[in-house]
Amino acid sequence: QAGEAVPPAQRSSWTSFLKSIASVSGDLSSMTCPPFILSPVSLTEFPAYWCEHPELFAAIADQNTEEQRTLAVVKWFISTLKGQYTSRNESMGSEKKPLNPVLGELFYGKWPDINGRGETQLLVEQVSHHPPITAYAIENKSKGVKLVGHNAQKTSFSGGSIIVKQLGHATLTVKLQSGDVAEYLITLPRLRIDGLWYGAPYIELSESSSIISKNYVCSIDYKGKGYFSGKTHSFKATLNPAPGLGGTLGSHVIEGTWHTTSKFTSGPKTGMEFHNVTGPKEEVTAIGGQTSGEMGEFETRELWKLVAKGIREGDFDMASREKSKIENDQRQRRKDEIAVGTKWPLKHFDHVDADPTYERLGKLGKISPATEDTYLFKENWPPIA
Numbered sequence: 592q593a594g595e596a597v598p599p600a601q602r603s604s605w606t607s608f609l610k611s612i613a614s615v616s617g618d619l620s621s622m623t624c625p626p627f628i629l630s631p632v633s634l635t636e637f638p639a640y641w642c643e644h645p646e647l648f649a650a651i652a653d654q655n656t657e658e659q660r661t662l663a664v665v666k667w668f669i670s671t672l673k674g675q676y677t678s679r680n681e682s683m684g685s686e687k688k689p690l691n692p693v694l695g696e697l698f699y700g701k702w703p704d705i706n707g708r709g710e711t712q713l714l715v716e717q718v719s720h721h722p723p724i725t726a727y728a729i730e731n732k733s734k735g736v737k738l739v740g741h742n743a744q745k746t747s748f749s750g751g752s753i754i755v756k757q758l759g760h761a762t763l764t765v766k767l768q769s770g771d772v773a774e775y776l777i778t779l780p781r782l783r784i785d786g787l788w789y790g791a792p793y794i795e796l797s798e799s800s801s802i803i804s805k806n807y808v809c810s811i812d813y814k815g816k817g818y819f820s821g822k823t824h825s826f827k828a829t830l831n832p833a834p835g836l837g838g839t840l841g842s843h844v845i846e847g848t849w850h851t852t853s854k855f856t857s858g859p860k861t862g863m864e865f866h867n868v869t870g871p872k873e874e875v876t877a878i879g880g881q882t883s884g885e886m887g888e889f890e891t892r893e894l895w896k897l898v899a900k901g902i903r904e905g906d907f908d909m910a911s912r913e914k915s916k917i918e919n920d921q922r923q924r925r926k927d928e929i930a931v932g933t934k935w936p937l938k939h940f941d942h943v944d945a946d947p948t949y950e951r952l953g954k955l956g957k958i959s960p961a962t963e964d965t966y967l968f969k970e971n972w973p974p975i976a
C-alpha cells in the first residue's frame with residue numbers, strides 16, 4: 592500500500608514531497624522533506640565510508656606485482672559499497688535525506704594503527720554549497736596510500752524512482768618502493784532510489800563505474816533484482832590489461848553481490864573467493880567537535896549539533912528552528928562577501944578546471960566526459976593527536 596512505511600500523520604506530506612520531486616530535477620539537497628525521512632548526519636561524513644575496512648586500504652601497499660595491486664584496489668573499492676549504499680537502511684531502517692552541508696563545513700577523522708597496518712587519516716571539506724560538492728582526502732602515510740576525490744549529484748525522477756548521477760571522481764595513489772607512484776582513477780556508479788512509493792527508500796546501483804591505471808582497465812557493471820530474475824546488489828568486474836599491454840598481465844572476471852561476497856569467475860583464480868564484507872566494519876573516529884579549537888563552529892558535528900539532537904529526539908520544531916539559524920547565517924555571510932568583494936577561502940583544496948590524471952587515464956578506459964574539473968588537495972593535514 593502507498594505510504595505503508597510512513598507514519599500516518601506524515602503521509603500527506605510524503606505524497607506532496609513525491610509529487611514535487613517528480614517535477615524538480617537537478618538538486619534534491621535543498622528540498623523540504625517530512626521529518627520521518629530526515630537523517631541527523633551531514634553529507635560531509637559520507638567520505639568515511641571509503642575506509643570502513645582500513646586493513647584493505649593498507650593492504651594495497653603490500654602487493655608485489657601490478658596485477659596483485661590492481662586486484663587489491665578493486666577489492667577495497669567493492670568492499671566500500673555496502674557502507675556507502677546500504678548502511679542507512681541498516682542503522683535507520685531506510686535510506687534517509689542527509690543534512691545538506693554548508694560551504695566550508697569540515698569533518699576530520701582517523702582509523703587507528705592496529706596490527707602494524709598504520710594510522711589512516713580522513714579530512715573532508717564542503718567546497719561548494721550550490722551545487723553541493725564535497726571534497727575529501729584519506730591517507731595512510733606509513734603505507735604510502737592516499738585517496739583524493741570530490742563528489743556531487745545530479746538527480747532526476749523516472750518510473751517512480753529517483754535517479755542519481757554521481758559527478759566527480761577520485762584518484763588513489765600508492766608510493767612504490769621503486770620511488771614511482773602508481774595512480775588509479777576511480778569513477779562512481781549511478782544510483783536508483785527505489786521504494787519511494789512505500790516510504791521506505793533504498794538504493795540500487797546501476798550502469799557501470801571504472802578503476803583505471805596505466806596498466807589495467809577494470810570495468811564494474813551493476814545490476815539489481817529484475818522483475819523476473821536477478822539478485823539485489825549484483826556486480827560483475829572485468830579486469831583487462833590497458834590497451835596495448837598484455838604480456839605477463841592476466842585478465843580476471845569477478846562476480847557476486849557487493850553487500851556480501853564475490854568470487855573469480857574467469858581467469859587464473861576461477862572459483863576463489865574475492866571479497867567478503869559479511870563481517871564487522873570499523874567506523875571512523877571523529878576528531879574535532881568539542882575538542883577542536885582548530886575547526887570550531889564549522890566542524891560538522893558541532894555545526895549541526897542542535898539540528899541533529901532535534902531529529903534524533905523527535906523535536907522537529909527545534910530541528911527546523913536551528914536549521915534556519917544556520918541557513919540565515921550562511922545567507923548573511925554570502926551577502927557580506929559580495930559587499931566587500933571577497934570569496935569564501937577553501938581551507939584544504941584548490942579548484943582547477945581540468946585534471947590531467949583524469950584525462951590521461953580516462954582515455955585508456957574510454958570514459959566520458961573526456962575532461963573534468965577537480966579539487967587539488969593542498970596536503971595541509973592538521974596535526975592529529
Ligand code: HCR
Binds near residue numbers: 744
Ligand atoms: C543521493 C543521496 C545524497 C548523496 C549520497 C552519496 C552519493 C554521497 C557520496 C557517497 O560516497 C555515496 C552516497 C551515498 C548515498 O546513498 C547518497 C544519498 C542517498 C539519498 C540522498 C538524497 C539527496 C536524498 C534523497 C531523499 C530520499 C531518501 C527521499
